[in-house]
Amino acid sequence: MKNYLWNMFASIKNGQLAKKSVIITSRKNISESFLKILWNEGFISGYRILSQNDKKIEIFLKYTRTGKPAINSLKCLSKPGQRLYYSAKQIWKLDSSKTFLIISTNQGLKTINQCKKDKVGGEPLVVIT
Structure with missing residues (x-):
């Protein structure tokens, strides 16, 4: 990538x-x-x-009022040496309430909720908590 x-x-x-x-x-x-x-x-x-x-x-x-960062962790899922792809069916099995996932699709970068709505899969780039 x-x-x-x-x-x-x-x-x-x-x-x-x-x-x-x-x-x-x-x-x-x-x-x-x-x-x-x-x-x-x-x-x-x-x-x-x-x-x-x-x-x-x-x-x-962005930081919270207590001084903590808005992004606690940014973790890359798909790596250049080991690609990872999710189909539209596999995306429905992921829990989007706990983490925030950004997926690279053929229609551009989308959130997991947008992918579920558009019924499209792709390569998960990053998980944000």
Whole structure:
């Protein structure tokens, strides 16, 4: 898969461990669609493209009132050496109430609930708790 997507995951993890409010990563289409899902689900405060360099994205990390990160853990499921795919039937068997799963489908990145609604399968990228 794309190496820059895993770099962005690592940047988000490390930024939240260091209690940073803003991190800067490289801008790719798949990264923007991933950030759009995170923003819609309330895991980040927002993101924007830098005005000085349009190849970089500024991500605003979100924390709770007690100072804990909104994203407790970001775990990659499918790895470059060992791909993992779920069919539409297998996705229905997964419990989406405890964890948040982002799946790469032929229609773009989707959440597990969107995949169930659209009856489509794909490659699970990341589990967020």
